[in-house]
Amino acid sequence: xxxxxxxxxxxxxxxxxxxxxxxxxxxxxxxxxxxxxxxxxxxxxxxxxxxxxxxxxxxxxxxxxxxxxxxxxxxxxxxxxxxxxxxxxxxxxxxxxxxxxxxxxxxxxxxxxxxxxxxxxxxxxxxxxxxxxxxxxxxxxxxxxxxxxxxxxxxxxxxxxxxxxxxxxxxxxxxxxxxxxxxxxxxxxxxxxxxxxxxxxxxxxxxxxxxxxxxxxxxxxxxxxxxxxxxxxxxxxxxxxxxxxxxxxxxxxxxxxxxxxxxxxxxxxxxxxxxxxxxxxxxxxxxxxxxxxxxxxxxxxxxxxxxxxxxxxxxxxxxxxxxxxxxxxxxxxxxxxxxxxxxxxxxxxxxxxxxxxxxxxxxxxxxxxxxxxxxxxxxxxxxxxxxxxxxxxxxxxxxxxxxxxxxxxxxxxxxxxxxxxxxxxxxxxxxxxxxxxxxxxxxxxxxxxxxx
Numbered sequence: 001x002x003x004x005x006x007x008x009x010x011x012x013x014x015x016x017x018x019x020x021x022x023x024x025x026x027x028x029x030x031x032x033x034x035x036x037x038x039x040x041x042x043x044x045x046x047x048x049x050x051x052x053x054x055x056x057x058x059x060x061x062x063x064x065x066x067x068x069x070x071x072x073x074x075x076x077x078x079x080x081x082x083x084x085x086x087x088x089x090x091x092x093x094x095x096x097x098x099x100x101x102x103x104x105x106x107x108x109x110x111x112x113x114x115x116x117x118x119x120x121x122x123x124x125x126x127x128x129x130x131x132x133x134x135x136x137x138x139x140x141x142x143x144x145x146x147x148x149x150x151x152x153x154x155x156x157x158x159x160x161x162x163x164x165x166x167x168x169x170x171x172x173x174x175x176x177x178x179x180x181x182x183x184x185x186x187x188x189x190x191x192x193x194x195x196x197x198x199x200x201x202x203x204x205x206x207x208x209x210x211x212x213x214x215x216x217x218x219x220x221x222x223x224x225x226x227x228x229x230x231x232x233x234x235x236x237x238x239x240x241x242x243x244x245x246x247x248x249x250x251x252x253x254x255x256x257x258x259x260x261x262x263x264x265x266x267x268x269x270x271x272x273x274x275x276x277x278x279x280x281x282x283x284x285x286x287x288x289x290x291x292x293x294x295x296x297x298x299x300x301x302x303x304x305x306x307x308x309x310x311x312x313x314x315x316x317x318x319x320x321x322x323x324x325x326x327x328x329x330x331x332x333x334x335x336x337x338x339x340x341x342x343x344x345x346x347x348x349x350x351x352x353x354x355x356x357x358x359x360x361x362x363x364x365x366x367x368x369x370x371x372x373x374x375x376x377x378x379x380x381x382x383x384x385x386x387x388x389x390x391x392x393x394x395x396x397x398x399x400x401x402x403x404x405x406x407x408x409x410x411x412x413x414x415x416x417x418x419x420x421x422x423x424x425x426x427x428x429x430x431x432x433x434x435x436x437x438x439x440x441x442x443x444x445x446x447x448x449x450x451x452x
């Protein structure tokens with residue numbers, strides 16, 4: 001897919017306009033789909049949604065975008081990714097997770113990690129994300145201050161992870177430094193309309209009990225989420241039990257981390273009792289089906305979690321283990337897997353699935369009052385999907401978005417009423433520079449790569 005850019009469009013656009021759409025997928029409480037309606041945006045926020053004929057009378061003064069043959073819906077929310085790992089897309093493919101991380105990914109990151117790696121990789125990932133209709137990302141990676149800068153410049157909404165490990169990395173040399181740098185970044189992002197923070201301890205096997213206890217306390221005091229890989233593989237869980245005598249989720253429960261503040265990623269290894277505990281404590285589950293499949297990590301019991309009342313959102317993981325950031329493609333895989341696992345074609349229907357990349361993902365990030373649905377007063381984070389030959393005819397707009405190859409049909413993207421893409425032309429990023437940067441990094445990384 002070729003993505004072109006118009007990087008010269010740097011003027012602040014007028015954020016008062018209307019979009020006349022063939023279908024508006026609202027993702028409101030009733031999952032209403034409104035045919036032949038117009039969305040009214042004033043000062044970057046949604047002020048009304050009404051039929052075309054009424055908009056023609058009441059809002060004739062507003063500039064109108066003709067999307068009468070298209071689907072308008074909330075911008076997509078990628079609930080788990082590692083943006084900068086786009087520079088490692090296709091690196092050491094077809095390798096089991098433990099070997100992939102320890103023999104390939106971590107040594108390569110160690111050799112090349114720095115602000116330029118993170119900035120260039122994140123910018124490449126944001127361009128891909130916007131072209132696929134993503135308006136919000138939840139990122140976990142090194143140098144989150146760089147990630148915040150790049151996201152802010154691109155105009156995309158982001159939750160950046162305040163990374164914590166037990167061991168030194170290029171980002172921090174000690175546990176105390178992880179916390180001091182993280183809290184400093186959190187303070188610097190206060191009041192930012194697009195950027196918020198989350199504590200991001202990597203996993204129970206890479207972050208020990210004392211730092212996790214500290215995170216539990218600070219998360220409560222600062223009222224920010226905790227974003228963490230949990231129960232990603234059977235091997236991880238087995239080894240943790242050998243070392244500590246309990247399963248990782250039990251350890252997190254004992255510490256007090258199982259709460260509505262926790263975004264638990266992967267969750268491929270769960271007992272029914274653990275599913276009940278997640279529901280009772282309000283933990284948000286982040287499902288990354290394609291990464292789980294590619295690394296043979298296991299399958300998250302999404303249908304069982306939904307039945308138990310667990311809020312489930314979807315993430316792509318990083319491009320190094322997926323290998324793309326196509327969130328609608330990820331959602332299609334999630335829906336098909338859930339149906340197969342449950343033995344019921346009605347499991348995870350299109351409307352429920354779309355909530356996992358819109359309003360339910362917003363809820364996981366604590367942003368449900370601002371984004372995730374097209375409703376009065378919310379920020380105008382929205383996308384237009386123009387059906388191509390592979391999406392027509394349209395009998396059910398939600399089903400067409402989920403079950404067809406809809407990502408290449410994303411035409412226009414706005415965040416807070418500001419256009420980030422028009423007619424598939426990126427407006428805030430220079431695509432030609434991204435191609436050049438990717439080629440430069442590919443050559444540099446390949447020179448020292450260990451792919452045996």
